[in-house]
Amino acid sequence: MPLRSDPLDRLAVPDGTTVEERDLVTAGDVVVGGQSTVEFGVRGRGVVAGERVTFGGDIEAEADCRLDMWCDVAGNVLVGEDAYIGERTHIGGQLMVSGDLDIGDDVDIERGFEANGWIVIRNPMPTITFFFVYLSHLLRIGEEEAAQDAANELLSDDEGDESEGEESDADVDDADAPTGPAPLVIPRGASVSDDAWRVSTPAFVGDDCRIHGNLRAASLDVGEDNNVFGSLRAKGDITVGEGTRIHGDVTTRKGTVRIAPGAEVLGDVACEDLSLHDDAAVDGAIRARGEMSIVREFAREIE
Incomplete structure (x- = not known):
C-alpha cells in the first residue's frame, strides 16, 4: 500500500484488517488523527492517537501506545512495551504497561494503573513528538522517500536547515530499510463505528x-x-x-x-x-x- 508524504491524507485500511465483535483488529500499527471518534476497541502492534480522540472500547497494543492530550478511552489500555499518556486523558478501565510509563498531568484512570518499568509524571506528548511518530511509521514500512519529504517540511520551519551534503537522520539505505505490516490510518476528524465509517478524505x-x-x-x-x-x-x-x-x-x-x-x-x-x-x-x-x-x-x- 503506497503512502504519500502526508500520512493522514486518507483512510487506509491495510490487508487482513477485521472487525471482531467490538474490536478493530490489524497486524500493524494503528494511527488515528486528532478529534476523531473510534467507537470500536482497537488491537494492533502499536497505537498512536492525536489530541481529543475517543475510543469506544479497549486498546491493546503489542508494542508502544501513545495517546495525546484530552483523549478518552472507554475501556482498558493494555500495552506490551512503553506507554505515553497525554494530559487530561480519561481511561475508563485499567492501564497496564509492560514497560515504562510517561503520564501527563490530570490523567483520570478509573481502575488504576500498573507499569513494570519507570513511571514519569509529566506531559509527554507534544505535537512535535506526534509528528516524529508518523515518521517512524513511514520508515518501518520502507517509505524512506515519504519520510524524508515530511522531515524536510518540518526542518524548513526551524532555525537553520541541514548543511548541504550532511546526512540526515531520516536517510535510510534502501537495502537496509525495515519492512512490516502497513499501518491502519484514520484521518483527522473521522468517525468510525459499526454503523458507518465517515471521512472527508x-x-x-x-x-x-x-x-x-x-x-x-x-x-x-x-x-x-x-x-x-x-x-x-x-x-x-x-x-x-x-x-x-x-x-x-x-x-x-x-x-x-x-x-x-x-x-x-x-x-x-x-x-x-x-x-x-x-x-x-x-x-x-x-x-x-x-x-x-x-x-x-x-x-x-x-x-
Missing part, C-alpha cells in the same frame, strides 16, 4: 478485510476478497476489487463505479459512469446517468 481498503459499517468518503478503492457489511458512498470514483462482496448499495454523486470480476454487490448501484466486468454480479437496480459498459478485462488502478 479518499479511502483505501486493502485485501482480505472484513469490515462492518457503511463506508463514506471522498472516493473509495476497495481491494480484493473483502467482505463489507454495509454500503459504499462517495463523491468521486468507487472501485470494487475482484472477489469482494458488498452487502449494500454502491453510490457516487459524480464519479465512475468500476466493479471487478468475481465481485458482488448485494444492492443497487447508482453512478455517473459504470464499468462492470461480465463476471461481476449486481443483485439490485443499476442507474448510470452517463456511460455504462460491460468489460472483459479489468485493471485495478491504485494511486
Whole structure:
C-alpha cells in the first residue's frame, strides 16, 4: 500500500484488517488523527492517537501506545512495551504497561494503573513528538522517500536547515530499510463505528478485510476478497476489487463505479459512469446517468 508524504491524507485500511465483535483488529500499527471518534476497541502492534480522540472500547497494543492530550478511552489500555499518556486523558478501565510509563498531568484512570518499568509524571506528548511518530511509521514500512519529504517540511520551519551534503537522520539505505505490516490510518476528524465509517478524505481498503459499517468518503478503492457489511458512498470514483462482496448499495454523486470480476454487490448501484466486468454480479437496480459498459478485462488502478 503506497503512502504519500502526508500520512493522514486518507483512510487506509491495510490487508487482513477485521472487525471482531467490538474490536478493530490489524497486524500493524494503528494511527488515528486528532478529534476523531473510534467507537470500536482497537488491537494492533502499536497505537498512536492525536489530541481529543475517543475510543469506544479497549486498546491493546503489542508494542508502544501513545495517546495525546484530552483523549478518552472507554475501556482498558493494555500495552506490551512503553506507554505515553497525554494530559487530561480519561481511561475508563485499567492501564497496564509492560514497560515504562510517561503520564501527563490530570490523567483520570478509573481502575488504576500498573507499569513494570519507570513511571514519569509529566506531559509527554507534544505535537512535535506526534509528528516524529508518523515518521517512524513511514520508515518501518520502507517509505524512506515519504519520510524524508515530511522531515524536510518540518526542518524548513526551524532555525537553520541541514548543511548541504550532511546526512540526515531520516536517510535510510534502501537495502537496509525495515519492512512490516502497513499501518491502519484514520484521518483527522473521522468517525468510525459499526454503523458507518465517515471521512472527508479518499479511502483505501486493502485485501482480505472484513469490515462492518457503511463506508463514506471522498472516493473509495476497495481491494480484493473483502467482505463489507454495509454500503459504499462517495463523491468521486468507487472501485470494487475482484472477489469482494458488498452487502449494500454502491453510490457516487459524480464519479465512475468500476466493479471487478468475481465481485458482488448485494444492492443497487447508482453512478455517473459504470464499468462492470461480465463476471461481476449486481443483485439490485443499476442507474448510470452517463456511460455504462460491460468489460472483459479489468485493471485495478491504485494511486
